[in-house]
Amino acid sequence: MLRLESLTKRFGAKAAVDNVSIEVSKPMMIGIIGRSGAGKSTLLRVLNRLAEATEGTAEFEGRDILGLRGREMRAWQSDCAMIFQQFNLVPRMDVVSNVLHGTLARRSTLATVMNLYPQSDIHMAIDILDRLGIAEQAPKRAEALSGGQQQRVAIARALMQDPKIILADEPIASLDPMNAQVVMESLRRIHDEDGRMVICNLHTLDTARRYCDRVIGMRDGRVVFDGTPEQLTTGVARDIYGADASFSEAATSTEIETLNAPQAVPVTA
Incomplete structure (x- = not known):
């Protein structure tokens, strides 16, 4: 379905995405992990065409998406719907x-300017909100909702596009553990029930292991790990994050049970 070959994005002399090759043959939920600056967000922006690749190819279902x-x-x-860390709602x-x-x-330009929507689209929007457990919030201003609710609104907006791929760029980075869990469960359910590919940038190992079928680790723009959640050992994680032996997974956790456990040695990366 999705094939990236030697994909590279440079900003001046620096390669934010450096010679990345990935092949995905069927819809999966994929987690991309790595420390800040690893190239995760830039990779998703290139896929969505919010940024232009410098070199390489990207194809989806045999179509050259970089040449469109x-x-x-x-x-x-x-x-290829995009979900952002800061929701990007009005x-x-x-x-x-x-x-x-x-x-x-x-929609036509006139319909957009006049803010006119077919009744079928309005009903669909409410149905999607209901599916995500927030239909009762439909008439409220977006700014009145909690962070977790706003992110679910952003997911609903993405689903209105009826996309084949959902790209989620750090969707839980600004959320508390309870809301982070709700958002990740929503994304997983969308993959399971709709058969959509979901690619999600994440900071935490436990989240990637719990919700993803495949995990890709990036460091300095390059893919340094590509495997199953079971293969994501602490040693592999140290390499992805460039951490030393004091690395502790608990310090990167969003799981409520882990956060309630005794504190471990903090991450040095």
């Missing part, structure tokens, strides 16, 4: 209207 322009590129961005707009923004790519 104009309408074809916008259609790809509908097929704070003073009601929740259901934020979700309906997921249809903008297929």
Whole structure:
């Protein structure tokens, strides 16, 4: 389905994504882990065409996604929905209207300016919110919701695009453990029930192991690990994060049970 070959993105002399080759043959939930600056976000932005690759190729279902322009590129961005760490909602707009923004790519300019939506789209938006457990928030302003609720609104907006791939860039980085768990369970359920590919940038090992079918580790723009959650040992994690022997997984945890346990030695990376 998805094939990246020697994909590279440079900013000046620095390669933020450096010669990355990945092949995904079927819909999976994939976690990309690594410390800040490893190239995780840049990789997703290149896939979504929010940033242009410097070298290499990227194909989805045999289509060259890096060569798309104009309408074809916008259609790809509908097929490849993006969820951001900071939600990117319109704070003073009601929740259901934020979700309906997921249809903008297929609406006319006049309909967009007049803020006109078909009843079928409105019903679909509410159904998606209900699926994510927040239908009762539909008439409220987005700014009135908690962080976890806002992220679920962002997921609902992505689902309104009916995408083939969902790219989630640090979707739980600014959330407390309880809300982080709800958001990750929502993304996992979307993969399981809809058969959509989900690629999720994460900071925490326990989250990657619990929710993902495959884990990719990046360091300095390169892929240094690509395997199953079971293969993600503490030793492998040290290499991904560039940490020494004092590395502690507990210090990177978002699991409530782990956080309630006695504190371990903090991460030095």
